[in-house]
Amino acid sequence: MASDFNRVILIGRLTRDPELRHTPSGTSVTSFTLVNNRNYTVNGDKREEVSYFDCVAWGKLGEVINEYCKKGIRIAIEGRLQQQKWEDQEGKNRSKIIIVVDNFQVLSYPKAQGDESSQGFDHSDSLKHDASFHNESNPFDEDIPF
Numbered sequence: 001m002a003s004d005f006n007r008v009i010l011i012g013r014l015t016r017d018p019e020l021r022h023t024p025s026g027t028s029v030t031s032f033t034l035v036n037n038r039n040y041t042v043n044g045d046k047r048e049e050v051s052y053f054d055c056v057a058w059g060k061l062g063e064v065i066n067e068y069c070k071k072g073i074r075i076a077i078e079g080r081l082q083q084q085k086w087e088d089q090e091g092k093n094r095s096k097i098i099i100v101v102d103n104f105q106v107l108s109y110p111k112a113q114g115d116e117s118s119q120g121f122d123h124s125d126s127l128k129h130d131a132s133f134h135n136e137s138n139p140f141d142e143d144i145p146f
Contacts, residue, residue, distance in 0.1 A: 034053045055100075057104070073108070076105045
């Protein structure tokens, strides 16, 4: 039987600093929200669509995201969609879709001067560690004919 496919790749900016928590068993889990802007044109009018995506990263990956990513940083994430279900205080069934992050890459940092989103974040320290977030490039990527 064929398995289904659930993969997401998204580029956006963190809307706030990540939040690191721990499960009762001690597993790290980091949550954050990415904002993604889509620009398009309708009948010559430029428009923008803004979407917000709730994301979680587990274990060491979550710890790294919490340590090196701050509000305003532009990152690329790769992961899968997961539906969370719960019952609210009124007994109604609720659900939402989140992105469970498997991999990420820092793409750019906010401007150091005059940018409120940098709020005391030392960019020079994170730049030293930036290379550890990247996947090794695949030598076959350039051979794909499309």
